[in-house]
Amino acid sequence: MKRSSLPRAERALRLAAAALFCALCACARAQDSDAQTQKEIERYRQLLAEGNPAELAQARGEELWKTKRGPKSASLERCDLGLGPGVVKGAYAALPRYFRDTDRVQDLESRLVTCIVALQGFTPEEAMKNPFSAPGRNSDLEALATYVAGESKGMKLAAPMQHQKEIEAFRIGEQLFYRRAGPHDFSCSTCHGDTGKRIRLQDLPKLTEPKEAQRVFTTWPAYRVSQGSVRTMQHRLYDCYWQMRHPQLDYASDASIALEVFMAKYANGGTIDAPGLKR
Amino acid sequence: MIAGQARILIAMTAGLFVAAAHADGLSENEARQRAEQTFRTAFTRGNQQIAARVMQQDETQALCSKYRNAPPREVAEKIEKSQLAAISYPASGTLLGDWRQGERIAQDGYGLRFTDADAKKPNGGNCYACHQLAPQEISYGTLGPSLYRYGKLRGASEAVQRYTYGKIYDSEAFTACSGMPRLGHNNVLTPEQIRHLVALLLDPESPVNK
Numbered sequence: 001m002k003r004s005s006l007p008r009a010e011r012a013l014r015l016a017a018a019a020l021f022c023a024l025c026a027c028a029r030a031q032d033s034d035a036q037t038q039k040e041i042e043r044y045r046q047l048l049a050e051g052n053p054a055e056l057a058q059a060r061g062e063e064l065w066k067t068k069r070g071p072k073s074a075s076l077e078r079c080d081l082g083l084g085p086g087v088v089k090g091a092y093a094a095l096p097r098y099f100r101d102t103d104r105v106q107d108l109e110s111r112l113v114t115c116i117v118a119l120q121g122f123t124p125e126e127a128m129k130n131p132f133s134a135p136g137r138n139s140d141l142e143a144l145a146t147y148v149a150g151e152s153k154g155m156k157l158a159a160p161m162q163h164q165k166e167i168e169a170f171r172i173g174e175q176l177f178y179r180r181a182g183p184h185d186f187s188c189s190t191c192h193g194d195t196g197k198r199i200r201l202q203d204l205p206k207l208t209e210p211k212e213a214q215r216v217f218t219t220w221p222a223y224r225v226s227q228g229s230v231r232t233m234q235h236r237l238y239d240c241y242w243q244m245r246h247p248q249l250d251y252a253s254d255a256s257i258a259l260e261v262f263m264a265k266y267a268n269g270g271t272i273d274a275p276g277l278k279r
Numbered sequence: 280m281i282a283g284q285a286r287i288l289i290a291m292t293a294g295l296f297v298a299a300a301h302a303d304g305l306s307e308n309e310a311r312q313r314a315e316q317t318f319r320t321a322f323t324r325g326n327q328q329i330a331a332r333v334m335q336q337d338e339t340q341a342l343c344s345k346y347r348n349a350p351p352r353e354v355a356e357k358i359e360k361s362q363l364a365a366i367s368y369p370a371s372g373t374l375l376g377d378w379r380q381g382e383r384i385a386q387d388g389y390g391l392r393f394t395d396a397d398a399k400k401p402n403g404g405n406c407y408a409c410h411q412l413a414p415q416e417i418s419y420g421t422l423g424p425s426l427y428r429y430g431k432l433r434g435a436s437e438a439v440q441r442y443t444y445g446k447i448y449d450s451e452a453f454t455a456c457s458g459m460p461r462l463g464h465n466n467v468l469t470p471e472q473i474r475h476l477v478a479l480l481l482d483p484e485s486p487v488n489k
Contacts, residue, residue: 248325
């Protein structure tokens with residue numbers, strides 16, 4: 001989709017978001033009081049709370065969910081996200097989880113790929129061709145994930161940690177979280193192993209601290225103001241590895257899902273507040 | 280009575296099942312091996328040269344991962360000894376470069392990300408991501424300690440210059456499993472760039488010491 005053909009409402013929202021963000025940056029620069037900056041961020045959040053641009057992705061995702069597409073000309077309305085075929089409400093609050101049909105632990109996004117392949121008849125390559133949006137290019141997976149996650153808003157996260165493969169995924173994710181590699185010797189724990197730290201001005205959550213893990217894990221997918229786009233948990237991990245000077249993380253890879261299970265264990269009990277709004 | 284016994288038996292069996300499921304979990308070594316397998320198959324679609332860079336950990340990375348950055352004392356000493364021995368100082372000349380160039384390097388986060396395609400553009404040190412340095416820059420991180428007034432507090436003797444150069448070159452020579460990248464050891468920065476950073480920290484004219 002070309003930028004000029006964006007719906008007017010979306011363009012207006014993006015413009016408003018960008019303008020507010022710039023004003024906020026100017027404010028953060030001018031006043032080196034952290035408390036003041038925090039106050040401004042809160043004010044900004046409140047201003048946008050009633051009009052999170054992610055709602056546009058949510059609406060598009062719902063439309064996509066119900067539209068017949070692909071070689072099999074089917075919608076996703078029979079997709080089993082873990083609570084049975086067609087159950088969307090609450091499904092995100094119980095992910096990632098083990099799925100018998102694929103014999104894998106899956107997160108929301110990998111499961112959407114499974115459904116797109118099985119129900120609509122696309123190949124996995126086709127289904128995963130465009131996992132993240134870019135300027136002027138929407139992502140169907142991103143919109144679908146935003147829609148499904150939003151249908152668990154207000155529910156408590158309860159990712160099951162019962163099945164042997166779920167327990168194993170947690171253990172693998174834990175190892176990956178601490179795995180240092182590359183020219184900068186970074187692991188996830190370099191930035192997310194301690195509480196109260198910042199990178200530049202960005203607060204960093206300690207992901208093994210339930211309160212902090214709950215706050216961040218339950219608010220993806222989110223509209224990221226700095227990127228002018230909705231981003232998903234898969235994108236967050238991909239972006240972390242980019243920052244860590246690691247290679248490009250494969251979308252829906254077992255490693256990405258293991259890391260999500262690791263985080264979900266600490267985030268369990270938190271209330272889903274997706275789609276969120278982030279820097 | 281029989282029903283009661285049956286109930287107890289069922290409860291015991293269920294208990295055994297739960298215990299077995301847990302005992303069936305992975306040992307630390309197995310978990311590590313499984314994680315390595317999982318990691319090796321996680322980066323198949325991107326640049327394979329960059330992927331090759333993270334597959335094999337060096338000994339220091341492997342030890343710090345294993346001990347989650349809190350190695351026992353003998354392991355820490357072994358790491359520090361090996362890293363200290365590997366620091367390479369310039370053959371001649373001063374270790375104090377130009378603090379102005381140092382400031383630019385400290386601000387710059389360019390390099391070694393999979394989108395950083397310009398090989399001619401030098402890597403940055405990105406020091407401000409984790410450290411406070413010059414007080415004019417308010418957008419600094421706190422993963423590392425504040426380095427504001429670093430030189431004012433320590434002076435700029437040859438011993439301080441050598442330590443500072445070495446710390447930037449390979450932080451783990453002094454603190455095993457430090458979160459700070461080994462910027463010289465891993466060829467992120469050149470010796471020349473490190474000299475400029477030493478000046479940023481030690482030169483009395485540097486804003487860090489004003």
